[in-house]
Structure formats: structure tokens, C-alpha cells
Amino acid sequence: MNRFNWTYIDHKNERHHVGLMHGAQSGNLLVYCNTDILIIDFQVLHSHTYSFFIEEEFCELSIEKTADEQYLYSFDLNTEADTPLNRYRKKLSKKHLWQSLAFLAGFLILVFSLTISFTYWNKYNNQHQFAYGNGIQGRETIAQISIDPESEGKLVSYYFVANGKSYRANTKFKENATPFFKHGMPLIAGDEFVVKYAIDDPTINEIDYNRPSRKQISTYRNRAIERHLAFHPELDLDYCSCVADIAFKMKGINGLADLYFQRVSEEENPKHNINSYKRLVRSPKFTQRVEEKCWAQ
Template sequence: MAQLNWTYVSDTGRKYTVGIYHGPKTGHLLVYCNLRVVIIDFNVLESKTYPLFLDDELCELTIEKKDNQFRYGFDINRKADTPRNRIRKKVEKKHWRQTLLFFGAMGICVAVFTAFFLHFGARQNSQKREALLAGFGQETTAHIDELAPTEEGTLIRFSFVADGKVKEAELAYPSDTPIVLDNGMPLNTADEFRLRYVINRPEIW
């Protein structure tokens, strides 16, 4: 005869000992809880499940027949529509909402700090570039080689002579409208303009 028992402790701290006696040949079944008989059944020779409420928690005692042998289990049913499970779902939903709000707030904070540091870094680089151009800059004439349209606007490709060598560079213009100069004329290929670059570092202009 199979004899097993399980211990369940409720949220209130109350302890329950659930045990079974089951005859695999006769099928006679006895289930007790804290030494009190709660279920008696006969001819249990196939898989079967017995519901059992401990406080307001729905538990299930399962008898599973497999390969001519019986296996026994004791589990909490967290999916059935019971008052306890409804409360549990509300609490879980609240926790999920709090978790989402927490990570949402964290994401916003990370985005704000990232934007701040990117802006700060860009500003620092711009100030460094301006200082280099002011202290070590040299003017030259640049030549417009191509005005290439892009999805974002226009890519201005130009070249200039620095340190005795021809350097090529490009500048993105974030608009597809024609580029109008201060004299009212549109910018065209082969136009020239004055460019200031850093001596020995012509990539900075």
C-alpha cells in the first residue's frame, strides 16, 4: 500500500499535513488532513484528481497511472477561478504595473542622462575645435566637387589644399531645398569658398 504525506503552510502560518493511503491493487483510497479523514474512495485504479481546500487555497491531490505504476502529487491550483486566485491575480497585476513603471522611469532617466552627456560631449568637442582653429588655423580656398542628394538632404563634397596635399571632405546639409548663399545665388558645383583648417591636422576644419 502506498503511503505518502505533504506539508502545506498557509499565509496565516497554519500548518497542514495531508497524507494518503492507496492500495494499488484494490484501489482503496483514504486521504487525511491533520489526522482527520477528508476523502474516502474505492476502486481508484486509474488517474484521478481530488480538489481540497486548505483555508482559502485550492489544492489538488493527483493520482497518475503510468506504465502500470501510480504516481502521486500535491499541488496548488493557481489558475482556477477562486477568491484567493482573484486576489492573487490583482496583486500580480499590480506588481507587473509597478515593475513596468519602474523600468519605464529607469529608461527615461537613462535617455535623459545619455542625451545630456552626448550634448555635453558635442559641446566640448565644438569648443575644442574652435580653440584649435583660433590658435592654429590657416585659411585656404575650397572647391565644391559634388552636391549629392540623400534621403536626409544634400551631401556637399569638396576639396582643398592643406600642407601641400589635396584633401577631400564632405558636409551634410539637412534639407533637400537649394542652398542659397548670402549673395542670393544658389550653391553649385565648382563654386569656391574660404575654409579654415588646423595646421598639420587638416581633418579639423
Template sequence: MAQYRWSYTSLQGKRYIVGLFHGPKTGHLMIYVNSKIVQIDFKVFEEKVYSFFLEEDLCEITIKKDNGSYGYDFQINKEVDTPLNRKRKAFNKVNRNRIITMFVGLGVFLAVIITFGISQKRKKEREKERYLQEMLAKKTVSATATIDSVKWSGDQASFYFKFYEGDIQRARIELIDKAAVDLYTQGLPVLKGDEFMMTYYTYNDSTSLKLNEPTNLQLANFMYRAFEQEQKSQSHLSEEELRCRVKCAFRVSGISGLADVYFQAETRESNPWHNRLTYNKLVRDIPFQEAFNEYCLPQ
């Protein structure tokens, strides 16, 4: 015979012992609380639920059957409509609303604190950045660097250049990776006398050569070198027309356009970025044709 016992403590703090006897073969069943029998049943061979009250709580003992074996469970039914459960639901609803209100308030409070903290942090970062910029501005000088020579070693170029800080001429060497040189000059040769903007940091006596900022004189140098190549390849055109074509290439594509003109005799194998194909595409595209018609043809 199966015997089970459960302990239950009421809301008033009183302790009850709930027990069950069940004969799987006879089907006889008895449920007791402490020493009092509350239910007796016979021929219980299937799943069944027995309900009874302990004080105001509706208690349930469930008999389960699985593959000929029985299982037993004791629990309080807090869902069925009883006076105590109605009180529970009302109490839980009030508490739930209080908890929701508390969490919403806490969320708003935290959001305000976090927003304020982020705002203050960003403000301090901006002030720090502004201070650093002001300090750097006081300790940096923009100048024109004049190239003396360029020497290559592997994938790095050493740029030897001079510049003036006030009336003082200074000389520097700066190493620049080939990838950066190619990016900024598009492969156009940098020769002695070429000019680029630079920054001189007086606080640590360092420099930053800016190949991406050629001076107006340097742009003229690049354009003249492109003109010389255009003159060799397009010798049937007048000098005026050749110069105008070079200017159109610069108007349409900038330094990259000048590189297309300069390297127009190259094959794609020898120069994948600027070659005869890229040159032909440049001069045949609509933007170049429109610029040529506007600036080079008689009106």
C-alpha cells in the first residue's frame, strides 16, 4: 500500500500533516489531516483529484497514473474562485502595481542619472579636446615643405625636405609607406623642388608632411608633367588644346585624372591603376567631354 505525507502551514501559522493511503491492487484510498480522516474512496484505479479545505485554503491531492505506476501530488489551488484567493489576487494586483510603479520610477531615475552622467562625460571630453586643440594650436606651425630628394628602401620612402619656421630654415627627413605615397600622389613622380603643406610641432620638434595637400605650385608641377606626356602621345594636337585637355582631366578627376594622363602609355600589367585603358575611359566619358566642350572649344 502506498503511503505519502505532506506538511502544510496555514496563513495563521498552524501546521498540518496531510497523509494518504492508497492500495494499487484494491483501489482503496484514504486521506487524513493530522489524525482526522477527511476522505475515503474505493476502486481508485485511474487518475483523480481530491479537494478539501484547510482553514481557507482549497487543498488538492492529485493521483496520476503512468504505465501502471501511481504518483501523488499535494498542492494549494490558488486559481479557483474562493474568498481567500480573491483576497490573494487583490493583494497581488496592488503589489504588482506598486512594483511596476517602483520599477518605472527607478528606471526613470536611472535614465536621468545615466543621461546626466553621459552628458557630463561628453562635456568633459569636449572641454579636454578643446583644451588640447588650443594647446596644439599654440605649439604647431603650418608651413610649406620643399622637397630636396626622395629615396626608396623597400616599401618605404624617405622624404628629405626643408621648410621655414619664421626666418629659420629647418631640414627634416620623414618616412612614408609606399601605400600612402601612391594614395596621395597616385603614382605621379615627386621631384626636387616640389612643394607640399606640412605641420611643424614645436613642442616636440616633429613634423608631418602632407602629401595629400599639394600647394598651388605643386599642382602646376603635376599638370605640367601630365602635359609633357600628353604632348608626346597626342602630338597632332595644338599646345593650347593639350593644356586644356590636361586641365579638363584635373577638373573631372583631380590628381587621379592627371595620373591617367601621365601614365597613358602604360599597360594594365605594368600599372593596374593608371594606364592606356583608364586614360581612354577618362577622355571618352561624358564629364570630360562636357568639360572639353565648355572650356576648350571656341564659343
């Protein structure tokens, strides 16, 4: 008589003892679970599989006859059959799958966010150290202002060449909404200023709007002359050029800004406006120099 026992723990964590008694000569078979008899069969002298339920679990007990007239016994759970418990399992499995995918997606997003944040922080930290000269080597060159006509609000940017490669950086300014810098003149496409960039990484850079190039200073002079001549058509170009040169010698670029904004109110431009222009041209020093240098031309 062949005897086999299995212990099955169901989804409720309850134990079930499954036993088998099989007469190898007679073929008589008895299968029981705990104290309940599940199967009684006779003359089982060949391979066969029996199916039965233990509570809600669909179970299979297999008898396999080998070539040497021996018997192998196995007890398995059929989790593929269409039963209420298996349907619940599949539903729960899908739920766990989605939860796992959601967790994985969240984890990847977190890793990506941390990577981006670290990269941004590292670049910001380098930019901060660079801006304040804390150990990062920099080099200077000339950057040119560019205004993208296709962008919303016509954003102002600047570009420069470093190590044989062109770099572009955006600013927070928009055309016709640019601030008035210390020198007093507004930003216009094509303006040139000194930019400092990190030698190892030119994407770390900072433009200095208060350090126009020599060419840019000449451009400011020409703009002031053109504006002054437009407001005073009775004067000639040589005289207006002389006035601009005196304003520049007395106040630097701020003097040119006074000429440029001579018809602007204080509300529009508190620093350079019609009143600052009048103070300049009516000052004794300015008047004397104009009489000495400009009227004599």
C-alpha cells in the first residue's frame, strides 16, 4: 500500500492535510483531506488525474505509472481553471501589476527629478561661484544682443563665440521692456557687451550690461547724435556731434542717454528724461564748452 501526505495552506492561511492511500496491486484508491474523504476509486492501475475542491481552491492529484511499474504521485493547485477564486487572483494580480508599474514609474520620475535637480543645482552653484569669482577660472569676450522676432514677446538673448563654438543664452528681458542700466541706454538688437564665461564650460557665463564694447560706445554716440538731430533739425550734423562728444566727456554714456531721452518724461524714465537733459545743456560748464568748441566749427 502506497501512502503519501501533503500539507496545503490556503489563501486564508488555514492548513489542510491531504492524504493518499493506493494499492499498487489492487489499484484501490482513497484520497482524503483532514477527516473528509474526497475520492474512492478502484482498479487504478494506470496514469490518471483527479480534480476536486478544497474550500474554494481547485486542486489536482495526479498518479503517473512509470515504465518499471512504479507510481509517482503529485498534488497541485490549478490556478488557471475558471473558478471564482482564480478570477479573483487574476484581478488582484493585475492590480498588483499596475501598483508595481505605478511604483516603478514614480521611482523613475523621482530619480529623474533628483538627477535634473542635482544637475541644475550643480550648474547654478557653479554659476553662482563663477559670478562671485569663487575659484572658477573665467575668460572674457564680446557678446552680441539678439532679439528673436518669432518668440512670444520677442525675447532678448545674447550669443558669443568661445573655443571656436557659438553659445547662446536667454535673458529675462523682452524687447521694448528692457531695463535701463547704469549707463542709461536701452537694449537694442546688435548691441555688444563684455561676457565672462567659464573656460571649462562656456554654458556657465554672465554678461555685463554695464561694460559695452568700444564699438558699442561708438554706437551709443551715433544714436544720441541721430536723436538730437531729429529733435533739432535746424542744427547740422557737425554741431550735434560736437554736443554729443561734450556730453560724453562730462558724464560718460549717461550724458549720451540724456541726449537720447531728451523728450521722455520722468514717469517713463526717472533717470534720463527731459529734465535731466535740461540740467545738462543749461549747466554753465556744458554751455561754456559748447560755445568754445561747437560754435567755432
